[in-house]
Amino acid sequence: YAARAAGSQLMIYTPELDERADAAARLGADLRHSLDDGDFRVVYQPIVDLRTTRIRAVEALVRWHHPVRGFVSPVDFIPIAEDNGLIVELGEFVMRTACHKFAGWRALGPDAPDYVSVNVSARQLSEPGFPAVVAGILDECGLAPAELLVEVTETALFGGGTAVHAVETLHAAGVRIALDDFGTGHSSLGLLRTVPVDVLKVDKSFVDEITAGGERAVIADALIRVSNGLRLRAVAEGVETAEQAAYLRELGYEYAQGYYFGKPVPDPDFSPLTTAKI
Ligand code: C2E
Ligand code: MG
Ligand code: MG
Ligand code: MG
Secondary structure, three states: OHHHHOOOOOOOOOHHHHHHHHHHHHHHHHHHHHHHHOOEEEEEEEEEEOOOOEEEEEEEEEEEEEOOOEEEOHHHHHHHHHHHOOHHHHHHHHHHHHHHHHHHHHOOOOOOOOEEEEEOOHHHHOOOOHHHHHHHHHHHHOOOHHHEEEEEEHHHHOOOOHHHHHHHHHHHOOOEEEEEEEOOOOOHHHHHHHOOOOEEEEOHHHHHHHOOOOOOOHHHHHHHHHHHHOOOEEEEOOOOOHHHHHHHHHHOOOEEOOOOOOOOEEHHHOOOOOEOOO
16 A cells, blocks of 8 residues: 555555455366366357358357356456466367367358367467377367467467467467457567467457547558568457448458357357358
């Protein structure tokens, strides 16, 4: 308190911080139980081609049905699972579930989506056996490596080390790599020279600017140019309106994802062959 009252940036100790740490520890323990009890599910959101309106890919997102609290957002529990290491087991569950489900959809024929996107955290990438685990799952499911896109954040790769090495190993094996929430993390552009990347997922905040007025879409425009220049695919995230979709198409975006096209849904509700509304 004294430090804060003095206007210092240093927060040494507050009761609120302590409470937050307690809550995180409780949630961390609950994560362990829920992993054993099967309280996690995977939901799927379509990624569409803005020109043809077809679903070209699907992103897998984890959901926790907490026995007491009900829905808990991944934004709240993923960081805790990263801290206590349970993200390794949880992440493998998501990867295996998503790849098996996608293999079934892929078998529907040539109109089926081309790849499944799975989010992977820094902690998973730092596990020495991670690329081998991924290879094993692809093998189990009969998926080609290029049918999997691993989504990592810039921040996870900041500082290099084992995480970058894992990305290189996966990429060399044919798995494709996306930078998620692109433009919001550390060292955005420099990373593109040092890490093998196939896809840029342009963060929702830049899509929102399109309809926010003022300097409309300056960054969305810059990022599609960077993407084209480096021969990467850009995917616009968080598209919520027809106006945003139309503007992104004008800017040259090929792929997009967002509530406008479809919210994340459990697998029985996901229809991989439908045409999205545009
Ligand atoms: P992300 O990977 O950037 O995923 C996109 C998030 O935006 C998802 O939130 C999705 O439901 C949401 N979203 C999609 N379209 C729209 C839209 O039009 N409007 C708005 N407002 N939101 C939209 P979700 O599922 O809550 O996940 C949040 C974040 O948690 C993810 O961001 C990702 O970083 C992390 N996450 C989710 N599942 C996993 C997982 O299995 N493993 C790891 N490591 N992280 C995960
Ligand atoms: Mg993602
Ligand atoms: Mg994202
Ligand atoms: Mg995001």
